[in-house]
Amino acid sequence: MKLPFSLFVGLRYTRAKRRDHFISFISLISMIGIALGVMVLITVMSVMNGFERELRDRILGMAPHVLISKYDGNIENWQELEKTVKQNPSIIGASPYISSETMFKHLGSDQFGMIQGVLPEKIGEVTIVKDNMRNGTFDTLTDGSYNIILGSSLARSLGANVGDKVTSLFLKQTRMSIAGIQPRAKRFTVTGIFETRSEADKSLAFVHLDDLAAVTHQRDGVSALQLKTVDVMQVHNVTTDISQNLGYEYYVTNWTRQHQTLFNAIDMEKKIMFILLTFIIAVAAFNIVTSLVMLVNEKQADIAILRTLGASPSSILRIFMTSGIINGLIGTGAGVILGVLLALNLPDIVSWIEVTFETNVFPKNVYFVNFLPTELIWDDVYKIALSAFGISVLATLYPSWKASRTQPAEALRYE
Template sequence: MRLPFSLFVGLRYTRAKRRDHFISFISLISMIGIALGVMVLITVMSVMNGFERELRDRILGMAPHVLVSNIGGPIQDWQNLEQRVLQNPGVVGASPYIQSETMFQHLGQDHFGLMQGVLPEKVGEVTVVKDNMRNGSFDSLKEGSYNVILGASLARRLSANVGDKVTLMFLKESRITIAGINPRAKRFTVSGIFETKSEADKGLAFVHLNDAAKILRIRDGVSALQLKTQDVMKVHEVTESLNQALDYNYFVTNWTRQHQTLFNAIEMEKRIMFILLTFIIAVAAFNIVTSLVMLVNEKQADIAILRTLGASPGSILRIFMTSGIINGIIGTGAGVILGVLLALNLPGIVNWLEVTFNMSVFPKDVYFINFLPTELLPDDVIKIASAAFGISVLATLYPSWKASRTQPAEALRYE
């Protein structure tokens, strides 16, 4: 198959040996620079995607996607409300709970947190706590047993283990007597410890729903109804639908009210990182400009001969654009291959470094995870490759335009 004239000559110029080896060196540097920029950008974006995924899974694994509460106080007929909300096609699970601010006491250690009274058979429909039990079983929360399941960090601060007695004090239920304020308190037995590696580990404890109701003197009611949606990113549609379906005295909110700012900040960081690292590719592309300008100066006589033989300025422009674009394609392609391989194998590489050099990249007491997460998204790879290729094309325009403006008589004057 015969190649177009401009493409054929451009490929010849790319493969041909240069009289000035410095041009070849600059061309090689431009390809290496683009490849490194693309590789780093793909790897960094994959790591940030991985952190966002882990954060989302851990936060939204414990937080309700949608929360339905009663404006006037506890929800009395929560069973009927549960049946109504489950009729919504976007809702896949519901669990009632009673919540109260609590002070936990054990062996002279005090810590403030939240107590949630839940039904063990339903809580697994909306959270991942039952799948993250470190000790004991969540089903140990039997009505009347006054058992409590603590978060791992909370248990560590209280020096409490399974089988220990922990005192829960409810300050809002305090009684004022002559002797002073007398908060309501109850001793619970630790029957389990959960660890989700999220903020819930630091200050959340679970008891049976009816035990919490007795202590807080809530008759046949719950604080709110936690819901899990089929698609966590479509909670606004579910919220709007429930607001229209339920009575005016119910207040429906979702996870974005509390956590959306955090995820918006992560997205902003990703965009800023993308822009900053794209500058690395842009700097490397300047080497394409340099190498093409030098190539144009070296090929002045060739350009003049081609123009004399009838080549149009447009053909000359396309010849040198082809030469520069090939450098961009090679650099971008190599960067994509290296970046994808590095992103897919980075967790294993980091783990090998930790074992080999006996170090910890992510200490457990500092970070919520102890490994390097990555998530390679095809859309990111396409955007990065497109940006690198686009920058490479732009870098060829000026030198190629300069070549197309060459006058044959001027170029051959000193030949």
Template sequence: MKKSVALMVGLRYTGAKKSNHFISFIALVSMIGIALGTIVLITVMSVMNGFQSELQERILGMVPHVVVGERGEGVHDWPEVEKQIVQHKDVIAAAPFIDTQAMFKARGNTRYGLVQGVLPEKEKKVSIISDYFIAGSLDNLKPKEFGIILGIGVARSLGVSMGDKVTLLIADGGTVSPAGFAPRQKRFTVVGIFEVRSEADSMITMIHMQDAAAFTRKGQLVSALRVTTNNVLDAQWTAYELRNQLDDKFYVSDWNYTHGTLFKAIKMEKTMMGVLLTLIVAVAAFNIITTLVMVVNDKQSDIAILRTLGASPATIMKIFIVQGSLNGFIGTILGVIGGVALAINLPQVVAFVEQLFGVNVIPGDVYFIGFLPSELHWDDVILITSVALSLTVLATLYPAWKASRTNPAEALRYE
């Protein structure tokens, strides 16, 4: 019965028209603060989740999960090495490649980047590039036809499109004369353009592996073999097992050597952002303390009357816990609704803002991906909701305890 009385009186105090408008204003501010803090926290966590997911898909989809190479100039008998690699239970496929750094020239423009010589039929099994072509395809790479596939960033900086000519200059196999060093150069025809919307768009180009072998004078050698695993996050363990499986003349590395720091930084940033934004919710929640302290002072006579009618200190305490918690509950629910709605529609909102003001919020040539991703995880929403509600309940304890300690005789002395 006491619980129902505490609930009824607490709800009545919350819903009743307050004579002190300043108390009402403070209560409204705390409610809005909790809602805004919850919205920001859910949205930022979703953006961090989106960045982590998109980077994992787009960057780790383009870079090798594991690289197997031979110490020295390159891998000699790559088909035999491939047979040994694919026997591992966690390996999906392996593909040879020849890579070299190059300078690209076209229409008076120059660009520096990486050239990869690949076998199209094998590259499809170890890379996501086939899903991101905006013109042409991997199948357009034919041996001895000297075709080249460009990332959209490279194509734009050179001002070229399908069918245009691009001159490649490389230092490998260059000639030295009294006039100085002359790099090797060869004209290629653009047969494909891809857009992964990551750093690969402005760095990576592809040619057929036979053309790359002829251009770099590697003969039958390949630079290394690219390996795709079942679980990219466990690639380091697969690399460790392959290292023990192969001869000592081979070296094995995984993506953690090149991009591991990036993903560790994202994980740390997500944790730190969560902690810092939780403090915003905490500040708003503890505004409830101010509100309830003022309410307790304003309701001294009411508390005294309830005590004289038989209400216990525990009942008085529950009344004010209900009142303060209800403000926090309403603010949290409004924040969750707003945060979930914003997180789900954030890419569209950002795209609208970019189109409206003609700006690029996430430039692809500056960041690792060229758009603002958002991925809502319901476990994050549940955690944020639980933390916000816990903080609001915690904030009510002291004012409620103070109310329960009110002496009826003292409170009614001057009434």
């Protein structure tokens, strides 16, 4: 296939041996620098995506996506409300609950927290707690049993294990006694411990909904109905639709009221990291400028001859742009391949390092995940590759323009 003149000559200049080997060395360094920059950027973005996914799954796995309550009290007929909201195709789960602030006491240890009365058969529809039981099961929460399931950190603080008795003081429910007004107290039997590696482990406990209703005298309904949606990131649209359908009697909110700031901070950090690491590619691109400037100076006589034979300034510009762009293309392509391979295999590499050197990179008692999560998003790869290639193209403009301005007579004066 016959190549265009500018492309043909540009490829020849790229492949040709230099009289000054330092030019070839600079070109190699520029390609390696771009490749390393792209590789690091893809890997770092994948790791940040992985941590964001773990945060989303663990935090939002315990927090309701949408929460419905009433302005003037409890929801009396939550079953009918559930049927109504489930007509929305975006709702895939619903669970009622009663909640109360409480003080847990066990063997002289006190811990403030929140106790939720739930239905064991429904709670799995909206949270991940049933899939993260360290001991016991939710099936032990039956009406009248007064069993309780504690978060792992809460159980550790109280020194409580399965089979122990834990006393719960309900600070907002009081009773009269000889000693005066005292908070209502109830003893529960620990039948399970869950561990989600989230904030819920520190302060949350579950009992059967009817048991908590009996203790707190909330027989007239439930505190709220929590919902799970198909797409947690589209929860605003779902909240608006439900609110319009239910009317002003109900208060409809979602997870963004409590956790949006955290995810905004993560998103901002990702953008800042992208900008900062892009400077690595920009620094490498300066080597393209250097190598092309040196190449233009070396090829002054060739440029003059080409101009004398009828080559236009724009053709000369395209010749040297081709040479620089190829360096950027090779560097970007190599960086994408290496970055994707590293991002996909990084968890295994970290595991190998931990086993080989008998170390723990992410101690379980310090971090909420004890492994290095990665998630490769191809949109990020495309953006990084285009950014790197774009910087490479920009780096070729000045040297190529300088070559196109070469005057044949001046260039051949001393030849």
